[in-house]
Amino acid sequence: MSALFTPFKVGSVTIPNRIGMSALTRNRSSKTVPNQIMKQHYDQRVVGGAALIVTEGTLITRQGTEWPDAPGIWNQEQVEGWKKITDSVHVHDTGSKIYSQIWHLGRTSHPDAPEQIAAGVPVYAPSAVSARGGKFRHIDGEPGYVTPTEIADPTVIIAQFKQAAVNAKKAGFDGVELHGANGYLVHQFLDSTSNKRIDKWGGSVENRARFALETLKALIEVYGPDVAIKLSPAGGYNDMGMPLQETLDTFGYLLREINKLGLAYVTLLRYNAWLDPEFDGKKRGTSHDVVDSYSPFLADTPPLRQWWRLGC
Incomplete structure (x- = not known):
């Protein structure tokens, strides 16, 4: 346990301990704008000792999320709201750092959700393949997911991710974490069941991974080494x-x-049966040992390996 309280280099900075707070959806913004109750939430985590804080999923553009009052980072009002939070995290002088987890829902948006209506655009995804399930807590009934519109040019979305990183830097974040897990847009490009494209963004492993890798490169142009990704294989x-x-x-x-x-x-999620839905009498996910399967691919990066060993 003593190792948890030793300094650790993350990206371009050194944090005072190895305790991190993972992203948690909160539903507490004021119609996508960060507010006082969110500031209090993150202040409490700094006082509690977390050296690396990752925000809740933060939308890079207006979307019809399942989660009402999820925050965004696409306009100046949101940037100013987040700036109050990052300033407060840093003023505690604990050495704690805060990353923005940037997020696009892809096909898990809904056209009848208030923010999607306000956006005035369809629900976009790599391919016109709907997800099963879905529960929208602020839409009457249980509409489930819809068939999305295929993204004509994925580079447009990559540019939105990059602008989100630019905005995050203006807001005082120490880095960004790309949300590439849990069936959202980046994950949708990776998975052959949701990505049926026949262009350079789909088909082969290399093509399906292209969106994630090109997005990371765009984020690195803004933040250098202070970029991370979350995946759920x-x-x-x-x-x-x-x-x-x-x-x-x-x-x-x-x-x-x-x-x-x-x-x-890199954050990797282990298999979780509780979060794995059942369709047609079968669990949907692919149960396997995530740590044993993928740690060898990160073994050449000592900071990642050390962080992994401590399970933070």
């Missing part, structure tokens, strides 16, 4: 999951390429 949640060998091949290739980019860290 075992899938399940939001109707994701491939056969085991295809899963190993896809995420093995992705992590091998990520290892070349010099990220601050």
Whole structure:
């Protein structure tokens, strides 16, 4: 346990201990704008000793999320709201750092959600393949997910992620974590069950991994080494999951390429049966040992390996 309280280098900075706070959806913004109750939430985590704080999923553009009052980071009002939070985290003088987890929902948005209506655009995804399940807490009934509109040019979304990183830097964040897990947009590009494209963004492992890798490179242009990614190879949640060998091949290739980019860290989610839905009498995800399967692909990056060993 004593190792938890020793300094550790993450990206370009050194944090005072190895205790991190993972991203947690809160539903507490004021119609996408960070507010006082959110500031109090993050203040409490700094006082509690967390040296690395990752925010709740923060939308890079207006979308019809399942989660009402999720915050965004696409306009100046949101930037100013987040700036109050990052300033407060830093003023405690504990050495704590805060990353923004930037997020695009892809096909798990809904056209009838208030923010999607306000956006005036369709629900976008890599392919016109709907996810099964879905529960929108602020829409009457249980509408489930809809068939999305295929993204014509994925580079447009990559540019939105990059602008989100620019805004995050203006807001005082120490880095950004790309949300590439749990069946959201980046994950949708990676998974062959949701990505049916026949262009350079789909088909082969290399093509399906392209969106994640090009987005990371765009974020690095803004933040240098202070960029991270969250992945959930075992899938399940939001109707994701491939056969085991295809899963190993896809995420093995992705992590091998990520290892070349010099990220601050990689977060990998283990298989969780509780979060794995059942369709047609079968669990949706691909249960396997995530740590044993993928740690070798990060072994050439000592900071990532050390962080992993401590389980933070």
